[in-house]
Amino acid sequence: MSGTGGPISQDWAPVVLRKKAPTAAARKDEKAVNAARRSGAEIETVKKSTAGTNKAASSSTSLNTRKLDEETEILTHDKVPTELKKAIIQGRNEKKLTQSQLAQLINEKPQVIQEYESGKAIPNQQIITKLERALGVKLRGKK
Template structure:
């Protein structure tokens, strides 16, 4: 036996572990006569009791939404105006307070047109760019077909 080791028995007293939760805790509090307020909380995570979705209906759905695109004229005019102003894409991006990738997407035609960004570009370049056409609303007769 080493002199630095203590082989005396240690006994812990008092509550050990986590406090009780759920029905058992409620029943114990009722036995003691305490006031109890229970609140059922919404379950999170992977809840299988939520609204059921018909997967076949989703698979057969054929609603196609057209995404507005920038016209070829817009892209060409924007490139011409930027080069005439002597700005790089990064310089223009700094002026309009956007990322350089946004300017690149507008010039390459991959961006979804946003009027606020287009107005910023027009102000920075001091020119008027051709606007993309407004999306047309579907007629009531098309909606009633179903």
């Protein structure tokens, strides 16, 4: 048996965690309240509306919600125009590519091509540029 020779000992000193000491103003307020209690005076307590909750931004959130509720205009995202859908399908068919093959060519998911051809996608100029290059067809500039 080799080593330093003695048993291993660990020093477990107690760790004491304390609350932060109250400020001078808080101590003064506390003393005044205690004095009032002892003399029998009436003490008014006011509960903070968001005390102990995580609702600091609730007032601004409710304002935004109200604005949305009062909004009468129907807002929607831009969709792929019919001309663009047809041009993508025609270009893909001329090159004899499947949606998956075209997606691989432009490094996008097949779902992206499917959404563009069905008109559900939100037009993205970068993707349209990739499609133009891959298909050799001009898809923009017809407006």
